[in-house]
Amino acid sequence: MGHPNVGKSVFFNRLTGAKVFESNYPGTTVDFTKGWMHLGGEDVELIDVPGAFSLEPKDLAEEVAVKMLEENRDSVVICVLDATKVERGLYLALEIIERGYPVVVALNMWDVAEDKNIRIDVEKLERILGVPVVPTIAISGEGFKELVSKIKEATPVKIEKIIENAGGVESAAVSG
Amino acid sequence: MLKVPLSVDERWNLIDRISKQTVEFGARKHTLKDAIAELTVKPLTGIPVAIAVLYGFWSFFVDFAGTLFTDGFMVRLFDEHWLPWLQSVFPGGLGNPFYALMVDAGHIENGVLVASDNCLESFGVLTSGFFVPFGVVLWAVLAFYLMFALLEDVGYLPRLAVLVDTVLHKIGLHGYAIVPTFLALGCNIPGVTATRPLETRKQRFLMITLLSVFVPCGAQIGIMQDLVPELMGWIFLTLVIGYLGFGFILNKIVPGKSPEIIMDVPPYRMPMMKNIVSKLWIRTSRFLLVAVPFVLLGCLIVGLMYLTGAMDWLATVLGSFLMSWFGVPGETVSPLIAGFLRKDLAVGVLGGLMEQGIMTTFQVFTSVVLLCIYFPCLATFALMLKEENWKEFLGSIASLVAMVLVYGGLIHLVGVMLGVA
Numbered sequence: 001m002g003h004p005n006v007g008k009s010v011f012f013n014r015l016t017g018a019k020v021f022e023s024n025y026p027g028t029t030v031d032f033t034k035g036w037m038h039l040g041g042e043d044v045e046l047i048d049v050p051g052a053f054s055l056e057p058k059d060l061a062e063e064v065a066v067k068m069l070e071e072n073r074d075s076v077v078i079c080v081l082d083a084t085k086v087e088r089g090l091y092l093a094l095e096i097i098e099r100g101y102p103v104v105v106a107l108n109m110w111d112v113a114e115d116k117n118i119r120i121d122v123e124k125l126e127r128i129l130g131v132p133v134v135p136t137i138a139i140s141g142e143g144f145k146e147l148v149s150k151i152k153e154a155t156p157v158k159i160e161k162i163i164e165n166a167g168g169v170e171s172a173a174v175s176g
Numbered sequence: 177m178l179k180v181p182l183s184v185d186e187r188w189n190l191i192d193r194i195s196k197q198t199v200e201f202g203a204r205k206h207t208l209k210d211a212i213a214e215l216t217v218k219p220l221t222g223i224p225v226a227i228a229v230l231y232g233f234w235s236f237f238v239d240f241a242g243t244l245f246t247d248g249f250m251v252r253l254f255d256e257h258w259l260p261w262l263q264s265v266f267p268g269g270l271g272n273p274f275y276a277l278m279v280d281a282g283h284i285e286n287g288v289l290v291a292s293d294n295c296l297e298s299f300g301v302l303t304s305g306f307f308v309p310f311g312v313v314l315w316a317v318l319a320f321y322l323m324f325a326l327l328e329d330v331g332y333l334p335r336l337a338v339l340v341d342t343v344l345h346k347i348g349l350h351g352y353a354i355v356p357t358f359l360a361l362g363c364n365i366p367g368v369t370a371t372r373p374l375e376t377r378k379q380r381f382l383m384i385t386l387l388s389v390f391v392p393c394g395a396q397i398g399i400m401q402d403l404v405p406e407l408m409g410w411i412f413l414t415l416v417i418g419y420l421g422f423g424f425i426l427n428k429i430v431p432g433k434s435p436e437i438i439m440d441v442p443p444y445r446m447p448m449m450k451n452i453v454s455k456l457w458i459r460t461s462r463f464l465l466v467a468v469p470f471v472l473l474g475c476l477i478v479g480l481m482y483l484t485g486a487m488d489w490l491a492t493v494l495g496s497f498l499m500s501w502f503g504v505p506g507e508t509v510s511p512l513i514a515g516f517l518r519k520d521l522a523v524g525v526l527g528g529l530m531e532q533g534i535m536t537t538f539q540v541f542t543s544v545v546l547l548c549i550y551f552p553c554l555a556t557f558a559l560m561l562k563e564e565n566w567k568e569f570l571g572s573i574a575s576l577v578a579m580v581l582v583y584g585g586l587i588h589l590v591g592v593m594l595g596v597a
Binding site: 086112 | 181187190193198200201205352370375380440442445451458
């Protein structure tokens, strides 16, 4: 899952060898596609979904994405984030974590982030979120080996734990 | 106690604290890429760039598909070799019904049935039925999708969307509409599915209706360019005016909201050969698999209708209406019938009629425009049924009928007033 135009379909094509359309504009994928990928000696189903900004769908394409998530309660979710826009990508990732899904976060377009002089402390982010975080460059395939190897490490994380890791007790005040 | 899920504010609050600890924004350099990106969206420089890009697109389409492949090679292959060869070896000969269906129906000249000398006039499944998809349309589709894939992957389309945003707002659409519209210029089917990211049902309804009526597909454009290159400017102008004009009216009468959509403009990227080739291959093979059987089937149906006299009967029955309302001869029913299945075939059938010299230039122009707007092809029609609910679907059909009658009549009227009809 991830925002529109972060590279989900490129991930899908790389991981499954399928041919889903990839383009450089938001909204290329408007339906889901299923494919198979190898994971530690077994074949695992992978689903490519349209981009979504949040889990409250605003249009038909987002509806498809959210429906796929809900229909596959026992799946691991690869959250693809645009590394140049981490904050808003995290919004969707947190929503998915809150719903109890095991998540792997891919910080895609890592090269663009470097060009833009954006530095992300991956280890610290991993520690706070408690889920694997992998920098990737989907179009050239960098980071994919690591991403695949970490899918099995993904476990559900309690949001309270993340709040605690983030060092925030502020939440006590907000949540009353 | 903490409630799960978090509220929107709580979540943003948390993200804020996470990102403060993990993300660091260094000084941004203004790169060449940024400069190009700005040049293409600021109106003063963006509009000339857009015109240049679209002109380049069109020139390539015309030169590569039309001049190089169709005129330079395919027309000769089909008219000078394929047709004469079939005429000489196919059993039956002129006048035989099966021969007429498969190879050459011929036409009456001074009371005598004579053989055709090109693959549009002959109207056989093996001649016109193959010439239209393989002689003309395939090359148009290839050229279109090659240029389109480049524009897609570079990331130019969203910039074009930003540029036309203001204009499209006036008709209740958003700049994003440029994406489905452009896709529809290749084939209406992906155009219709690309309306899904539009937020309200009203926006989708407007977009789907306008697409299916006023946007000709690449196959159709390819064969129009081949038959009436000198009229293309007028045809596009008429379609654009219709798209904007009827968009404006529909926006006023269709209930619902048309809110602002915020679209991300992605960075420019260098397109990758592998992706371009793979998209070109998928789209072209889809055309070959889906379109060609329909073209052949359409060819057969139209041929049978001629043979059984059904076509002449329809031409007589509908002739006076077609003539009085749209100013086109009754013979136009045959391309209109073919157009239910495939628009490219329809224009091909029209080309056959033109060869017989029974139409004036303005009638040809009106017929070509009518062929674009009167009905989306069967495949698009079926998809509309799937994408819209019943009410919307009936609404689309009603708007379509109204638009065709009003606009077709209007074109005729303008022609009469200008003295060209």
